[in-house]
Amino acid sequence: MTATLRDVAQLAGVSFKTVSNVINDYPHVSEATRVRVQAAIDQLGYRPNRTARTLRSGRTGAIGLAVPELSLAYFAELADEVITAADERDIVVLIEQTGGDRRRELEVLNGSRRQLTDGLLFSPLALGNEDAALLDVGYPLVLLGERIFDGPVDHVTMENVAGARAATEHLIASGRSRIAVVGAHAGEVIGSAGLRVAGYRSALEAHGLPYAEELVVDSGPWHRANGAEAMRMLLARRVSFDAVFALNDELALGALRVLREQGVDVPGQVAIIGFDDVDEGRYSLPSLSTVDPGRREIARLAVEVLLDRISGVETGGRRELRSGFRVIPRESTAASVTV
Known part of the structure; x- marks a missing residue:
């Protein structure tokens, strides 16, 4: 029974x-x-009747999470953290994948599936600052990521500029001075790539190191394959470098593979650091130094802020919250030699 x-x-x-x-x-x-x-409750194994609760309260007991791509480890691990944070509040999470496609992102915002949830955590990739007015929707919405700032809704994000600067300074502190970047997006200012390159340049300037355009390699989406291709392009330029800042861990893992294929000693000849602290980086060979952007804190804050909005808690206007970060040194930056 x-x-x-x-x-x-x-x-x-x-x-x-x-x-x-x-x-x-x-x-x-x-x-x-x-x-x-x-x-x-624990002894009897009681589980609340969600249907009855919905009828009484007018709420579904579910929230949505829309992300660009679950094949990227960062978003998969973020989704896991969001589910954990929501489960602690007895909330179900319905996940949607947009593929970073503008049409699908607009459908997520305005489609009929929104009736299945009480609110949405939304991480856009195709929409930008010029689309901020589109976020003025008639339901609780919390923005994630770096594509839109100063919009009409609460925003939970990370310290991209400061984290990238810290990653670059970690390389500088290990004796590196010719630091390449893998994963830039030409012309981007607002967005993860633009912000992380800005942090990289800030670190170089603070330490009196020149910015060299030939050391910055653009790439498409931040997949391992594109990290590998970007490293091949960098090597083909025949420019000297003794370190690599990959703008995310997936790019770093692809770049690391190519360096090892070419017989480059990592970290002896070239140190490499990524960004995001995905789990796979702990088990690469060598293990990958990275920046932990506070993914768990992002998930917890986002769920809390969204549930505040759903419950009608007075917050004094829109909020922009940022997680803390930390550099995690591992084997890929553990040594420095003069090359």
Whole structure:
């Protein structure tokens, strides 16, 4: 037999309403009562009836998460963190993949599937600052990523410029001075690539190192294959370099593969650092130094901010929140020699 709310109330020795208050995380329930009710829920294996809850509250108990591409490890791991953060609040996450396509991103914002959720976490790739007005929708929306700033909705993002500067300074501190960049997007200012290149240039300037255009290699989407191709292009230029800042870990892993194929000692001859701290980087050979952009904090903040909006919590206007970051040194930057 499936346990009911009344079964939980009887076992816990409290009223039906008290159990409901605990399940819905209402305030003014004593900690002792909350613990007793939760113990009864666990013992009986009670699961709330979401359909009944939806009918009573007008909410679905679900939120949406729209990301460009789940084949990219960063977005897959971000989705995992969002699901974990939402599950702690008894919220279901429905995930959509846009492919970074403008039409599909607009469909995510305005399509009929929005009726299935109470709000949306949205990470656009095709939409930009000029499209900010399109985010003024009639439901709770929290923006993720770096494509749109100063829009009409809450925004949770990372310290791209500061994180990229710290990555570059880590290479400089290890004795490197000819630092290449893999993964730039020509002409981009707002966006992950533009912001991370800005951080790289800031570090060079602060340490009196010249910016050399021949050391900056553009690429398409930030996949390993494009990182490998960008490294082949850099090697074909026959310019000297003793370090590489790859603008994400996928690019770094592709570049690392080509360096090893060409017999380049990493990190002896060339040090390499990525960005994003995806799990695979811990197990590459050598293991990949990287920047942890605070993915778990981004997920937690985004879920909290969205649920505040869904619940009607007064926040004093739109918010822009940034996660902390840290450089994680690993084997790919562990040594420096004069080449």
